[in-house]
Amino acid sequence: MTTRAVEGWTLQPLMTFVREAGARLVLVMTSAGQVLAQHGFSRALDVMSAAALGAAIMASTDEIARQLGQAPFAALNHQGERHGIFLAGVPTGRGRLVALVVYDLDVSSLGLVQLFLEQLAADLRAASPKDSVPKQVLAADFERELSDSLNTLFGR
C-alpha cells in the first residue's frame, strides 16, 4: 500500500494515522476536493471520484447544519457490512481540510478511527505552514492543478 502527498507536510501525519488506525484508504483534501495526500488508492480515477464525493457530502452536511443554525458537523460515519467510511473536518493552518477514511470492520473500528483522527488533526495542525494562505481554486486552473496533483500522487 502506498502513501503519497502533494504537500509534503501532510505525509508523516498521514502515515502515522494509517499505521495506528489500521485504515484501508485515506484522502486528505481541501473542502473543495483538492487532494493533498492519499493512502491505499491505486488508480487516479478512484481518487478523483472519492474526493469529489467526499467533498460533496461534507458540503451537503455543512449546508444542513447551516440551515439548522448550528456549527458544521465535526464528523460523519457510514457503516456497511464489511467497511466503514468516516469523513471529518480538520482545521489546520492551511484552512479547513477534510479527511476521508475507509476502514475494514475486521481490522479497525469507528472508535479507533475517531481516536487516531484526533491525533491526525493535531499532527496536521502542528505540521501545517503557519503563514500560508489557503489557495483559491480557480476554474481556469482546476484541470491543470488536478492533473499535477494526480501525477504527484501516483508518481507519474
Next chain:
Amino acid sequence: MTAAAGYGRALDLITRVRGVRGAMLVSAEDGIVVADQLMEGIKGPAVAALASSLTTRLRRAMEAAGVGASVFWHLQAEQGALLVVPTGGAGGILVVAVAEPDVNVGLVRLELLRAAEVAG
C-alpha cells in the same frame, strides 16, 4: 428501571470495589463508550477503542486455538490493570474496568460478570 439507569447501577457496583479507578460499557464492534464512570485522567474513548480492538484480536486467537469465546481477560501493567468481560459475541458489549495494580481481581471479576448480565 430504564436501561441507562441499569447500566449506571451496574457500573456503580464495579467502581465501589477498592482500587477500581473506572468502569465502562463499550460497544465491542465500534469501540465506542456506551456508559462510563471514570476517575479524572482516564482517557475513556482511548481505552474503549483499544480494548475493543484487542478483544477482536483475542477472539481470533481463541478461535484459532480452538478454546471457544473468551469470558474474561485481565491485563496486568506496572501501574494498573485492565479487566474486561465481553458479552454477546462480536456485536455485543464489553464491560471494562481500569484498576490499581493491587486490586482484588476476583472481586472485580465478580462485579464485571454481574454487570455483563445487566448489559448483555
